[in-house]
Amino acid sequence: MTWFMWRQHRVQVMIAAALVVAFAVPVWITGRHLADLLQACRTGTTCGGIFQGYQGFNTVVDLTVIVPLLIGVFWGATIIGRELESGTATLAWTQSVTRRRWLISKLGVLFGFTLLCAGAVTGLVTWWSNTHNAIVETRFAGLQFDIQAIAPIGYALFASALGLAAGVLWGRALPAMATTIGGFVAVRLIVELWARPHYLEPITRILSFAKSDGIPNGASAISTEVTRYGHVVSGPMPAPAQCISATSRPEMNECMHRLGYAIRATYQPAGRFWTFQWIEFGIFAGLAAVLTAVGVIAVLRREG
Amino acid sequence: MNTAIAVTDLGKRFGAKWALQDCTFALPEGRVCGLVGANGAGKTTLLRLLCGLSRPSTGRVEVAGQAPHDSAQFLSEIGYLAQDIPLYRRWSVADHLRMGAHLNRRWDDRAAHDRLRALRIPLDQRVGTLSGGQRAQVALAMALAKRPRVLMLDEPVAALDPLARRNFLSTLADAVADGDLTVMLSSHLVTDLERVCDHLVVLADSRTVLADGLDEVLASHRLLTGARRDTTGVERDHTVLRIERTHRQVSMWVRLNGALHDPHWEVTELSLEEIMLAYLGLGADHGVEPVVDGVPA
Numbered sequence: 001m002t003w004f005m006w007r008q009h010r011v012q013v014m015i016a017a018a019l020v021v022a023f024a025v026p027v028w029i030t031g032r033h034l035a036d037l038l039q040a041c042r043t044g045t046t047c048g049g050i051f052q053g054y055q056g057f058n059t060v061v062d063l064t065v066i067v068p069l070l071i072g073v074f075w076g077a078t079i080i081g082r083e084l085e086s087g088t089a090t091l092a093w094t095q096s097v098t099r100r101r102w103l104i105s106k107l108g109v110l111f112g113f114t115l116l117c118a119g120a121v122t123g124l125v126t127w128w129s130n131t132h133n134a135i136v137e138t139r140f141a142g143l144q145f146d147i148q149a150i151a152p153i154g155y156a157l158f159a160s161a162l163g164l165a166a167g168v169l170w171g172r173a174l175p176a177m178a179t180t181i182g183g184f185v186a187v188r189l190i191v192e193l194w195a196r197p198h199y200l201e202p203i204t205r206i207l208s209f210a211k212s213d214g215i216p217n218g219a220s221a222i223s224t225e226v227t228r229y230g231h232v233v234s235g236p237m238p239a240p241a242q243c244i245s246a247t248s249r250p251e252m253n254e255c256m257h258r259l260g261y262a263i264r265a266t267y268q269p270a271g272r273f274w275t276f277q278w279i280e281f282g283i284f285a286g287l288a289a290v291l292t293a294v295g296v297i298a299v300l301r302r303e304g
Numbered sequence: 305m306n307t308a309i310a311v312t313d314l315g316k317r318f319g320a321k322w323a324l325q326d327c328t329f330a331l332p333e334g335r336v337c338g339l340v341g342a343n344g345a346g347k348t349t350l351l352r353l354l355c356g357l358s359r360p361s362t363g364r365v366e367v368a369g370q371a372p373h374d375s376a377q378f379l380s381e382i383g384y385l386a387q388d389i390p391l392y393r394r395w396s397v398a399d400h401l402r403m404g405a406h407l408n409r410r411w412d413d414r415a416a417h418d419r420l421r422a423l424r425i426p427l428d429q430r431v432g433t434l435s436g437g438q439r440a441q442v443a444l445a446m447a448l449a450k451r452p453r454v455l456m457l458d459e460p461v462a463a464l465d466p467l468a469r470r471n472f473l474s475t476l477a478d479a480v481a482d483g484d485l486t487v488m489l490s491s492h493l494v495t496d497l498e499r500v501c502d503h504l505v506v507l508a509d510s511r512t513v514l515a516d517g518l519d520e521v522l523a524s525h526r527l528l529t530g531a532r533r534d535t536t537g538v539e540r541d542h543t544v545l546r547i548e549r550t551h552r553q554v555s556m557w558v559r560l561n562g563a564l565h566d567p568h569w570e571v572t573e574l575s576l577e578e579i580m581l582a583y584l585g586l587g588a589d590h591g592v593e594p595v596v597d598g599v600p601a
Contacts, residue, residue, distance in 0.1 A: 003406050007399060008392070087390030094355060095407035096380035096450065300374075303358040 076163020118156030137218030154284030218270030308486035314363035329515035341507035383452035393432030437468025
């Protein structure tokens with residue numbers, strides 16, 4: 001069975017390995033360079049312009065956000081879907097190994113590969129982003145949360161399981177790939193936009209105009225609203241007439257404060273980053289488990 | 305004689321539609337059985353049930369002494385060649401033989417190699433670049449190298465040209481001659497069936513209408529012709545498959561269940577093709593009792 005699986009999937013494995021290596025080499029070189037610059041910044045004075053010339057590579061690193069989807073589309077959706085489509089599943093199922101054993105091997109290949117690929121890419125990105133995280137603390141906000149730490153591995157498991165289930169249920173590779181893309185993007189957006197801000201009760205603070213007050217570094221902002229005497233001011237707000245004469249920003253802020261304006265900010269503090277990562281991982285790993293179970297049952301029940 | 309395949313009241317339903325119904329027959333070991341039926345009569349469904357790829361809705365199946373199920377013990381007893389001859393198109397022939405060697409406990413690698421070499425099929429060539437006939441031979445060689453006791457072939461020669469078809473069937477005939485392999489082969493080409501089969505199962509409208517040895521089938525079916533008259537006597541004693549009446553004359557395709565007493569009929573032997581056509585023409589309301597192993601069910 002091992003030889004059979006290797007013969008069947010070796011091309012995909014080698015392409016994936018080549019891609020991971022092609023990504024790892026520049027990450028390793030630039031990552032070490034950035035770490036040296038960070039060291040120099042901490043011990044000395046030259047902190048400006050560390051990321052000078054890294055915009056392009058930053059984009060490449062950000063693009064790893066689609067790695068889980070690629071794994072789901074090109075591995076999950078095809079690993080069984082294509083065999084059902086071409087009828088070769090019947091060939092495998094009428095040799096002297098049980099369908100169960102064949103399925104276990106397939107799942108081993110799929111999830112082993114998923115963990116290795118997603119783990120390698122995410123590990124590299126997380127390590128590389130160390131400098132970035134130290135200088136600008138944004139890993140809890142937006143895209144950085146989706147490409148670092150443990151959550152991307154959860155996404156990859158989910159994408160693979162979604163592809164697997166879609167491949168089995170469609171019995172054809174192409175519609176399974178399309179379903180994987182649609183389902184993955186939809187679930188990721190729903191979780192990111194509606195569920196993630198509420199994993200834990202967010203912190204709400206009133207930021208005064210009088211002090212230079214802001215959302216703490218590294219936090220994930222959920223909302224900021226302008227209030228006057230505690231009531232939310234909705235809609236576009238023109239500068240109050242009394243303050244128009246202000247000539248500088250501090251003067252303006254002082255004027256706003258006098259009139260009773262303040263800002264109410266809701267956010268998740270930076271210290272919750274890992275808790276949120278694990279919750280996010282748990283959600284997607286759980287969905288992956290459910291979808292895998294669906295796929296397994298569908299294969300075992302399949303009438304050929 | 306042992307029974308290789310025993311099927312009792314077998315039925316398979318997909319949703320509301322029965323793909324196979326009231327299917328009953330027994331196939332002795334060592335036979336080569338032709339499975340005949342119009343398109344959609346349930347041939348593929350029956351073969352898939354026999355190798356455990358599909359589960360029966362009603363009735364019982366026994367193949368090589370076991371009910372088909374997902375176990376290495378059962379799977380090593382059967383060989384199956386699906387209708388579209390699925391193979392890994394990018395793999396070489398040798399890769400397929402290696403796959404077979406890895407996935408089967410009994411695997412006659414030598415025989416498979418010898419067979420394909422004798423047919424001059426290049427082992428290092430990708431299967432996708434072989435001709436249809438060569439692909440069918442590769443698939444057959446794989447199925448035979450498993451050393452199954454019962455081999456199921458679903459329309460293996462339907463897509464082949466006449467020469468490839470003859471080569472395929474002679475490979476099959478050689479393999480059968482070598483041992484006590486039982487074969488069930490679906491086809492609608494009567495000439496092929498006559499060449500390799502010694503047993504027949506006929507499906508019409510998803511039911512078995514005939515299951516018997518080839519010689520018995522040929523011996524018991526006759527065309528009766530005579531001047532137009534009352535036919536109820538014949539219809540009572542024998543199984544009438546088809547009647548044609550003109551102003552003066554009556555023709556009846558009949559399965560004789562015993563001696564024919566009325567000397568006024570002119571009795572003509574029927575070819576296998578004519579017999580098959582008479583059975584395949586039976587509709588849902590044919591009113592003919594199925595004839596299984598010579599006993600009206």
